[in-house]
Structure formats: structure tokens, C-alpha cells
Amino acid sequence: MGEKSKAEKVVSQMYDHDAFSQWMGIERVVVEEGHCVLRMKIRKEMTNGFAIAHGGITYSLADSALAFASNSHGRKSVSVETSISHTHALREGDEITATATEVSISEKIAVYYITITNQHGKTVALFKGTVYRTGREWEV
Amino acid sequence: MGEKSKAEKVVSQMYDHDAFSQWMGIERVVVEEGHCVLRMKIRKEMTNGFAIAHGGITYSLADSALAFASNSHGRKSVSVETSISHTHALREGDEITATATEVSISEKIAVYYITITNQHGKTVALFKGTVYRTGREWEV
Amino acid sequence: MGEKSKAEKVVSQMYDHDAFSQWMGIERVVVEEGHCVLRMKIRKEMTNGFAIAHGGITYSLADSALAFASNSHGRKSVSVETSISHTHALREGDEITATATEVSISEKIAVYYITITNQHGKTVALFKGTVYRTGREWEV
Amino acid sequence: MGEKSKAEKVVSQMYDHDAFSQWMGIERVVVEEGHCVLRMKIRKEMTNGFAIAHGGITYSLADSALAFASNSHGRKSVSVETSISHTHALREGDEITATATEVSISEKIAVYYITITNQHGKTVALFKGTVYRTGREWEV
Numbered sequence: 001m002g003e004k005s006k007a008e009k010v011v012s013q014m015y016d017h018d019a020f021s022q023w024m025g026i027e028r029v030v031v032e033e034g035h036c037v038l039r040m041k042i043r044k045e046m047t048n049g050f051a052i053a054h055g056g057i058t059y060s061l062a063d064s065a066l067a068f069a070s071n072s073h074g075r076k077s078v079s080v081e082t083s084i085s086h087t088h089a090l091r092e093g094d095e096i097t098a099t100a101t102e103v104s105i106s107e108k109i110a111v112y113y114i115t116i117t118n119q120h121g122k123t124v125a126l127f128k129g130t131v132y133r134t135g136r137e138w139e140v
Numbered sequence: 141m142g143e144k145s146k147a148e149k150v151v152s153q154m155y156d157h158d159a160f161s162q163w164m165g166i167e168r169v170v171v172e173e174g175h176c177v178l179r180m181k182i183r184k185e186m187t188n189g190f191a192i193a194h195g196g197i198t199y200s201l202a203d204s205a206l207a208f209a210s211n212s213h214g215r216k217s218v219s220v221e222t223s224i225s226h227t228h229a230l231r232e233g234d235e236i237t238a239t240a241t242e243v244s245i246s247e248k249i250a251v252y253y254i255t256i257t258n259q260h261g262k263t264v265a266l267f268k269g270t271v272y273r274t275g276r277e278w279e280v
Numbered sequence: 281m282g283e284k285s286k287a288e289k290v291v292s293q294m295y296d297h298d299a300f301s302q303w304m305g306i307e308r309v310v311v312e313e314g315h316c317v318l319r320m321k322i323r324k325e326m327t328n329g330f331a332i333a334h335g336g337i338t339y340s341l342a343d344s345a346l347a348f349a350s351n352s353h354g355r356k357s358v359s360v361e362t363s364i365s366h367t368h369a370l371r372e373g374d375e376i377t378a379t380a381t382e383v384s385i386s387e388k389i390a391v392y393y394i395t396i397t398n399q400h401g402k403t404v405a406l407f408k409g410t411v412y413r414t415g416r417e418w419e420v
Numbered sequence: 421m422g423e424k425s426k427a428e429k430v431v432s433q434m435y436d437h438d439a440f441s442q443w444m445g446i447e448r449v450v451v452e453e454g455h456c457v458l459r460m461k462i463r464k465e466m467t468n469g470f471a472i473a474h475g476g477i478t479y480s481l482a483d484s485a486l487a488f489a490s491n492s493h494g495r496k497s498v499s500v501e502t503s504i505s506h507t508h509a510l511r512e513g514d515e516i517t518a519t520a521t522e523v524s525i526s527e528k529i530a531v532y533y534i535t536i537t538n539q540h541g542k543t544v545a546l547f548k549g550t551v552y553r554t555g556r557e558w559e560v
Contacts, residue, residue: 014189020196023185045163048207049154055203055219056160060196067188067195079195080389081361081410083223083503085531085550087524103535103546104507108388108412109360111505111546113533115523126523126531128548130361130505132388132412220529221501221550223363225391225410227384243395243406244367248528248552249500251365251406253393255383266383266391268408270365270501272528272552294469300476303465325443328487329434335487335499336440336480343475347468359475363503 314382454522
């Protein structure tokens with residue numbers, strides 16, 4: 001077992017206190033600087049009146065991915081604007097994977113694309129998130 | 141006690157099958173055609189690694205408001221694009237209210253602004269949602 | 281004739297150097313702190329392949345309104361994320377008015393809603409803009 | 421010289437009537453089904469009060485790319501919601517390239533990512549566009 005990277009240490013600290021990500025059952029597949037891959041399963045209690053996953057579930061997974069990817073550099077970063085398109089319905093039992101990619105980063109602002117796919121590799125949601133990078137560092 | 145309006149009947153049917161809105165504890169304060177007001181309380185399990193409400197919670201409340209307001213006309217409507225800015229942090233115990241306003245409606249597309257405020261009336265999130273209006277009616 | 285307010289001075293200085301806003305023929309109707317109203321007319325050269333105003337024209341008017349409203353406090357502010365829905369087509373000769381409203385402002389980030397209407401008062405576009413407020417002041 | 425593809429025929433017809441894309445000096449580098457690459461140069465009259473390209477210019481280029489890429493299938497398609505982040509400033513003389521990629525398409529709705537880069541390959545703007553696909557075909 002190798003050393004944990006700084007990105008992994010920051011995200012572990014965030015995840016350990018993140019009650020909602022734990023309720024969702026989010027699993028961290030990859031955590032690197034500016035990038036992460038998260039996975040979870042749609043449960044019955046996550047569905048809505050159309051018998052499909054509530055849009056808030058895919059958003060929440062993507063929002064966790066945004067928080068983890070943007071904070072992974074060690075600087076505390078907060079979401080300022082996010083958007084999501086739900087492109088394919090999800091049902092109970094579906095497994096979804098969110099992949100966060102850093103598409104722009106400057107001193108104060110960074111932008112991430114997060115793609116969510118189902119267990120068949122089909123894109124189910126497209127998320128774009130912008131964060132403000134504070135001057136405060138994570139202590140890990 | 142008067143008759144339930146069509147808007148109320150449609151939204152009741154949606155809400156009764158919406159497990160996730162029920163998990164969140166969403167209360168319907170006002171339901172009218174093209175408009176609704178929803179309320180809920182932030183619980184411990186809805187917070188994240190910053191000890192504040194996960195961004196997915198306010199999004200989920202807004203997304204339910206979008207679904208209820210847009211379907212309230214009786215036509216099945218599905219979200220095609222949504223965006224949210226989180227402008228003020230929320231803590232356990234805070235009570236939030238989402239107010240959905242229809243700002244544009246045509247045969248196929250409608251747009252809603254949803255403002256979320258806390259118990260002090262302060263705006264905590266700004267949401268904009270666009271839906272596609274299918275040709276299918278709700279049977280209520 | 282009264283004194284020019286600080287907001288008016290800042291926006292005059294911006295406008296005087298803004299070649300593109302001048303090309304568009306933008307007229308400043310109201311300029312106040314955190315708020316402005318702009319007006320312009322759709323010319324033939326602003327239309328596209330559908331014989332209606334190019335989406336870039338209404339966006340450009342809204343983006344100027346965002347710049348003027350957000351800088352009007354005297355702090356240099358730059359756009360970080362903007363979105364627009366085009367809800368009604370515009371033709372040559374139509375006159376459009378953009379009204380910018382500050383919906384959230386904090387030390388570093390501010391959010392504006394900008395509604396564009398035509399000469400009949402009909403909403404033709406809905407714009408939401410987020411700016412980063414730098415630490416630099418306008419010298420006026 | 422081979423035959424023009426259907427995508428090229430549709431986009432040629434759109435472009436030939438698109439006065440504003442012509443004013444901007446947009447050059448079509450690649451036009452294929454669901455995809456296009458456009459290029460243009462920043463002129464003095466496209467700059468704003470910060471002596472950089474007005475945000476409306478990069479938006480307009482991206483919006484033309486959205487129109488061309490989404491209509492290239494032969495079905496008339498109209499923008500319903502677009503967002504753009506301006507990530508790097510542009511000056512007079514800079515040459516910019518917009519690359520449109522279709523990231524989701526269904527019977528009624530399609531989503532495109534459009535990345536704009538400068539002559540050094542640096543990303544200067546990130547655009548996401550959603551269109552409604554009408555039932556009407558282009559006649560070419």
C-alpha cells in the first residue's frame with residue numbers, strides 16, 4: 001500500500017464528514033488533482049413521481065464530484081454556478097458513474113465538465129460547474 | 141373545503157409516488173397552474189464536508205418545484221436544462237422555501253425561475269429551469 | 281442638470297471605450313448602482329439564416345447590461361458564467377430593452393437576472409449572469 | 421472536387437442568409453453531421469470597455485456553431501438554452517476557432533459542447549447549448 005496523495009487526503013477528509021454523500025452511497029473510484037471518478041447505485045428512495053431517479057440525485061453525485069475535483073488541489077473551493085442536462089432516465093438498480101474533468105483553471109476561478117453514464121456506458125447527464133478558489137488551504 | 145384544482149390533483153399524484161421528495165420532507169405550501177411554493181427543513185444527513193447543506197439538497201428542492209410547476213398545467217413536462225447558483229450557506233435546522241415562477245411558456249418549451257430563501261427571507265439559491273412539454277396529458 | 285452619480289461615471293467610461301456596444305447602437309436608459317436598462321434596435325446586419333435576429337445580438341445586449349450593472353458599484357467585475365434562453369424571435373426593426381437586476385451580491389461574487397423584452401413588452405430572452413468582483417476600483 | 425454532403429448543403433443555405441455571421445467574418449473550416457469547426461478574427465469594432473473582445477463576440481461564434489451543428493442533420497433545430505464561460509481574454513487581431521461536438525441527441529432534444537480556442541490553442545470560452553429539434557426538414 002503506497003502513500004496517499006495530497007488529493008486523496010483532502011477528499012478523504014471531505015468525504016468522512018459528508019453525511020449526504022454517504023447517504024447516497026457514493027464510492028470513490030479515482031481521486032487525483034483536478035479529476036475524480038465517483039460511482040453509486042440508484043435506490044428506490046431516490047426515485048420520483050415518474051418512477052425514475054429524481055433529477056436531484058444525478059445532480060448531487062455531480063456536485064460531490066465537483067467539490068472533490070476542485071478541492072483536490074488543496075485550496076478550498078466553493079461552487080458559484082452549476083448546470084445540468086438530464087439526457088436519459090434512470091431506474092432503481094441502475095449504477096451510475098460520474099467523471100469530472102478540469103477544463104479551465106486560473107488563480108480565482110476553475111471550470112469542470114462532469115459526465116454521468118449508466119452501467120451500459122450511456123450518457124445520462126451532462127454537468128458543468130464553476131468554482132471560486134478561495135485563498136484558504138486544506139490542512140491534511 | 142373546496143374542490144381540488146386540476147393543478148393540485150396532478151401534483152398530488154406526482155408527490156404521492158415521489159419517494160425522494162418525501163425523504164426530503166418537502167411540504168407543499170402553494171400549488172397553482174405554473175406556480176408552486178415548497179418548504180423543507182435541513183437535516184443532519186443532508187450536510188456535507190463543509191458542515192453545510194450539500195448543494196444537491198437545494199437543487200433537489202428546486203427540481204421538485206420545477207416538476208410540480210411545469211406539470212401543473214396537466215401536460216407531462218420533462219426537464220431539459222437546469223442551472224443553480226448557491227449564494228448562501230445552509231446549516232442543520234434551517235428551513236428553506238422554494239418559490240417557482242413561470243417566466244416563459246410556449247407550445248413545446250417553458251422556463252421557470254425558482255428562488256430559494258431561508259427562514260430569515262435571505263436568498264440562498266437561484267435556479268433556472270427549462271422543460272420540454274410533451275403531448276401527453278396527466279390523467280387525474 | 282444634476283451631478284453624474286458614480287455609477288453613471290463608471291458606465292460612461294466603459295461605454296465610451298466599448299466599440300461593440302456602440303456598433304450595436306446601445307442606448308443607456310437607466311444606470312444606477314447594481315441596475316441598468318439598455319435599449320437598441322435590430323438592424324438587417326444583425327439577422328441570421330432564419331431571417332430573425334442572431335442569438336448573439338440579444339446575448340451581447342444582455343452581456344453589456346451585465347458588465348454595466350456589475351461594475352456600477354465602482355469595483356472592477358468580470359463575467360465568470362452566463363446563460364441565456366431565447367424565448368421569442370426578433371425581426372429587423374424590432375426594438376429591444378434589457379433590464380438588469382442584482383439578485384445576489386457578496387464580497388467576491390454577484391448574480392444578475394437580465395430580462396429582454398420587445399417593443400410590445402413581450403419577453404424575448406432570459407439571461408442569468410455571475411461575475412467575479414476583483415479588488416480593483418474604477419478611477420473616475 | 422466531390423459532391424457536397426447534405427450537412428454542407430444545409431449549412432451553406434443557412435450561412436448564405438446569415439448576415440451577422442458574415443459581418444463577423446466567420447469561416448467554415450469543417451461541416452459534418454452533428455459537428456463543425458468555425459474560425460474568425462477579432463477586429464477593433466468587436467472590443468469593449470476593457471480593450472478586450474466583447475463577450476458577445478465569442479458567444480455569437482459559438483451560437484452560430486450550435487445552429488450549424490444542430491441543423492446539419494437536416495432537421496430544423498432551435499436553441500432553447502445556452503451557457504458560456506469566458507475563461508481567457510481576447511484582443512484585436514486574435515484568431516479564434518470554435519469546435520462543436522454533439523454530446524447527446526434524442527428525438528426532440530440535442531446537446532452540444534462548443535470549445536473556443538485562440539491561435540495558441542488556449543481555451544478562451546466554454547459553451548454548452550441545448551436545442552429543440554422541430555419536425556420540419558430543411559429543403560436543400
